[in-house]
Amino acid sequence: MRVTATGVCHTDLNAKNGNFVPDFPILLGHEAAGVVEEVGEGVSKPRVGDTVVLNWRAPCGDCRACLAGRPEKCPTPAVARPRMRTRDGKPLSRVLGLGTFATHTVVHAAQAVPVPASMPPEVACLLGCGVLTGVGAALYAAPVEAGSSVCVIGCGAVGMSVIQGARLRRAARVIAVDVKAAKLDLALRFGATDVVDASAGDPTKAIRALAGGGVSAAYDCVGIPATLQQALSVCHEGGTAVLIGMPVPRTEMALSLTKFFYTRATLKATFFGDGLATRDFPLLCGLYQRGELKLDELVTRKMGLGDLDEAFAQMERGETLRSVIMFQG
Numbered sequence: 001m002r003v004t005a006t007g008v009c010h011t012d013l014n015a016k017n018g019n020f021v022p023d024f025p026i027l028l029g030h031e032a033a034g035v036v037e038e039v040g041e042g043v044s045k046p047r048v049g050d051t052v053v054l055n056w057r058a059p060c061g062d063c064r065a066c067l068a069g070r071p072e073k074c075p076t077p078a079v080a081r082p083r084m085r086t087r088d089g090k091p092l093s094r095v096l097g098l099g100t101f102a103t104h105t106v107v108h109a110a111q112a113v114p115v116p117a118s119m120p121p122e123v124a125c126l127l128g129c130g131v132l133t134g135v136g137a138a139l140y141a142a143p144v145e146a147g148s149s150v151c152v153i154g155c156g157a158v159g160m161s162v163i164q165g166a167r168l169r170r171a172a173r174v175i176a177v178d179v180k181a182a183k184l185d186l187a188l189r190f191g192a193t194d195v196v197d198a199s200a201g202d203p204t205k206a207i208r209a210l211a212g213g214g215v216s217a218a219y220d221c222v223g224i225p226a227t228l229q230q231a232l233s234v235c236h237e238g239g240t241a242v243l244i245g246m247p248v249p250r251t252e253m254a255l256s257l258t259k260f261f262y263t264r265a266t267l268k269a270t271f272f273g274d275g276l277a278t279r280d281f282p283l284l285c286g287l288y289q290r291g292e293l294k295l296d297e298l299v300t301r302k303m304g305l306g307d308l309d310e311a312f313a314q315m316e317r318g319e320t321l322r323s324v325i326m327f328q329g
C-alpha cells in the first residue's frame with residue numbers, strides 16, 4: 001500500500017521509548033490512510049486503487065471471541081505475513097503490525113478497510129486509531145446514556161473523540177478534564193459542556209459538583225494510576241470508569257476495595273474503543289461528511305517525515321492533538 005497520510009500517536013512514542021515492543025529495529029506508525037497498489041493472490045477485497053484506512057485490530061475470524069460474535073474482543077488480530085525486512089535482511093518489527101512511517105507498507109488484506117476516496121487523507125488516517133478509540137469508547141465500550149453526565153480525562157485526540165462520541169449519544173453534560181488550558185478551550189469546541197483544569201490539584205470535587213453528585217461514566221484517556229483513580233472517584237454509585245489510555249509496562253494501581261465495594265462501580269478497560277473497523281470506518285466517514293464529526297480540527301499540523309522528531313517532542317510537551325505526516329503521491 002502507498003501511504004498518503006499517517007498520524008503520530010502516543011503508542012508510537014511508547015514503542016519508540018521501548019515501552020511495549022522489545023524487538024528493534026522497529027518501523028513506527030499505525031494510524032494511516034493510503035491507496036492499494038498491489039494485492040496478493042486470492043485477495044478480492046480491497047482492490048488495487050482502493051482508498052483504505054489501516055486497521056490494527058482486524059479480527060482473525062476464527063477464535064472463540066470471533067466465533068461467538070464478539071470480533072472486537074479478538075485476542076489474535078490478523079497481521080501480514082511474510083514479515084517485512086530491513087535492507088540488510090534483518091526482520092523489521094512494526095508497531096501494532098502495521099508500520100506506516102514509510103512511503104509504502106505491506107499489510108494483511110483484512111487490515112486495509114476501504115473508505116470513500118473523497119475523504120481527505122489527513123483526516124481519514126485518524127480514524128485508524130485515535131478517533132475510533134475515543135468515539136468507540138463512548139458508543140460501544142461504555143455506551144453513554146442519553147441525558148447522562150460523563151467525564152473525559154485527558155483531552156488529546158482520543159479524549160476529543162470521546163467527547164464527540166458522548167455528544168453523538170446525547171449526553172446532557174460532558175465534563176472535560178486536562179492540565180492544559182489550551183486543550184480545555186479546544187474541548188469546548190469539540191462539544192464539552194464544562195471544563196475542569198486539573199493542574200491546580202485534585203478536581204474530584206468540582207467534577208462531582210458539576211455532575212450533581214457524580215458522573216455515570218468517566219473515561220481515562222491518559223492511562224496512569226492517578227487518572228484512573230480519579231475516574232473511579234468521580235463516578236456516582238453504579239457508574240463506570242473506563243481505562244482507554246495505554247499504561248506503560250508494569251504499571252500498578254492501589255485501590256481501596258472497601259470504597260470500591262460501596263460504589264458498586266464498574267472498572268473496565270478497552271482497546272480501540274471496542275470498535276470494529278469494517279463497520280465503523282464507513283460510519284465515521286459518513287458522520288464527518290455530514291458535518292456531525294469534527295476531524296479537521298484534530299489536525300494540529302501537517303508535516304513531512306523529516307519532522308517526526310519534532311512531532312514527538314511537541315507531543316511530549318502536550319502541545320498537539322495530532323501531527324500528521326503527509327506523503328506526496
Ligand SMILES: [Zn+2]
Binds near residue numbers: 061065076
Ligand atoms: Zn479472532
Ligand SMILES: [Zn+2]
Binds near residue numbers: 012030031129130
Ligand atoms: Zn494509536
